[in-house]
Amino acid sequence: MDIILFGMQGSGKGTQGKILAERYGLKVFDMGSALRAMIASGSELGNRIKNTVESGNLVSDDIIMEVVEKFLASEGQGHNVLFDGIPRTANQAEKLLALLSSHERDAFALDIKISEKVAIERLTKRRMCLDCKEIYPAFFKGDKCGECGGDLVTRSDDSNLDSIKQRLHNFELETKPVIEDFYQRDRLIEVDGEQAIPDVTEEMIEKAGYLFS
């Protein structure tokens, strides 16, 4: 069973996703990393993506599906996959599910739920290492990066409340209906993302357990 991981920015989805993937032996398909890796590969598909990005355009859903398909045929072969950062829209969801089913794969969604209020609170307070760009959550107390010793600063886009609100609004508008659709089809696990982080992990691991037993 593949997992489609949802969560508003600030939900801790990236970190929780890695833990879930490790626990149940899933290969992680992270949309942002996958596109960057494809560009870096210098392949024909990578070059097409590079040209699109450099000309300031959005990578089309069809190209994104090509990237997913390559992943399924390589790293995903014989493994369950955790999708992070895809689908963002109803159109992507439709294409992704069709692609998975054509590979005789099946997906269940998991949503780490937080309110917009909590998301804004967390996003405005988190910091980033100036050197290695590691992100530190609001509760991290130190002033130096644990990875490289660099200085931690508030991310410039995070300090801009309007841009945060815009991103959350896009999530509500485009991604929420996709999550709702999984819910309607009884293909959704909901996890309370506003608990202490270890409790979020525990609830997620426990609720997802039956999918892999």
Ligand SMILES: [Zn+2]
């Ligand atoms: Zn650092």
